[in-house]
Amino acid sequence: MLREIREILARGGFEIGEPLFKSISFDLIARGRDRLLILKALINIDALRSEIARELKILAKELEASPIVIGKRSAMGEILDGVIYSRHGIPILSLDTFKDFIIEGEYPMVYASPGGFYVNINGELLRKIRIERGISLGQLAKVAGVSRKTIQLYEEGMNATVDSALRLEDYLNVPLIETIDILDFNRYEEERYPYTPRNYEDIYQKLIEIGYDVFFTFKCPFEALSKDNRDIFLTGIGRDTKKIRYKALNLKILTHILEKEAFIIVEKSKYEEIEGVPIIEKEELMEINRKEEIRKMVRERSAI
Numbered sequence: 001m002l003r004e005i006r007e008i009l010a011r012g013g014f015e016i017g018e019p020l021f022k023s024i025s026f027d028l029i030a031r032g033r034d035r036l037l038i039l040k041a042l043i044n045i046d047a048l049r050s051e052i053a054r055e056l057k058i059l060a061k062e063l064e065a066s067p068i069v070i071g072k073r074s075a076m077g078e079i080l081d082g083v084i085y086s087r088h089g090i091p092i093l094s095l096d097t098f099k100d101f102i103i104e105g106e107y108p109m110v111y112a113s114p115g116g117f118y119v120n121i122n123g124e125l126l127r128k129i130r131i132e133r134g135i136s137l138g139q140l141a142k143v144a145g146v147s148r149k150t151i152q153l154y155e156e157g158m159n160a161t162v163d164s165a166l167r168l169e170d171y172l173n174v175p176l177i178e179t180i181d182i183l184d185f186n187r188y189e190e191e192r193y194p195y196t197p198r199n200y201e202d203i204y205q206k207l208i209e210i211g212y213d214v215f216f217t218f219k220c221p222f223e224a225l226s227k228d229n230r231d232i233f234l235t236g237i238g239r240d241t242k243k244i245r246y247k248a249l250n251l252k253i254l255t256h257i258l259e260k261e262a263f264i265i266v267e268k269s270k271y272e273e274i275e276g277v278p279i280i281e282k283e284e285l286m287e288i289n290r291k292e293e294i295r296k297m298v299r300e301r302s303a304i
Contacts, residue, residue, distance in 0.1 A: 012102035017257030025055045025219035036065040045071035053088030066183040084111040091182045107179035118159045120178040127155040143171045211291040221250040236264035248274040
């Protein structure tokens with residue numbers, strides 16, 4: 001499944017970043033000309049846990065990216081093509097729907113929800129056409145097979161069943177169904193995790209003290225995002241020096257695709273960078289008083 005996703009992204013002109021060691025929260029990050037995608041592949045979409053979805057939404061918001069899950073089936077059966085599904089607020093597409101979106105630029109128009117399949121209707125256009133043609137709410141209600149109140153709600157922006165929307169389009173001879181914007185990362189609002197890993201409390205406090213907003217991750221190839229109004233640094237934290245190189249390799253891949261910078265905080269190291277990723281000893285960090293010092297350190301050591 002991942003191989004097929006890679007092929008689709010390559011055909012669509014995307015550059016792909018794939019962690020060497022699989023993250024739990026995402027499998028791939030892909031950058032196109034005007035979009036950044038955080039992707040996860042699941043055979044059964046019911047396997048998407050709430051804590052993973054939550055982390056995907058926070059990453060999407062912080063990195064200005066769009067999370068998408070590509071899946072094959074759920075407990076209810078195979079995922080239908082051309083339909084958007086959802087688990088915990090994350091859009092889910094079949095492989096063919098994802099392919100049409102990436103290769104052809106076709107946005108889905110139908111989404112699955114408890115009770116059936118629904119579409120977005122252009123309520124303003126519906127009301128405008130109804131008034132211009134002198135059609136009553138009752139007439140449209142009869143055509144769509146719904147109540148007058150429901151037609152009013154359609155005009156105010158409520159979504160419609162596929163059957164009702166198609167009846168209205170056919171009767172009015174006007175395209176009312178709108179595509180669904182699955183790339184709107186601004187809709188992902190999640191509260192941060194309310195706690196800090198005990199082993200990293202002093203590091204967290206220091207980064208906060210010098211002016212960074214720090215978001216700890218739990219299912220990613222990096223431990224935190226450290227951000228201010230200018231930069232977002234992918235932040236690795238490690239104690240085992242044998243594993244630092246693997247962490248650095250992952251960060252090197254991700255920073256290239258994300259167009260961000262990174263650093264790794266360690267207890268002790270004889271290196272100032274590994275694989276082009278700056279290494280900052282914990283003792284060094286504790287002596288820093290201004291975030292500008294970290295910015296300077298990262299720029300200098302990444303250029304070594």
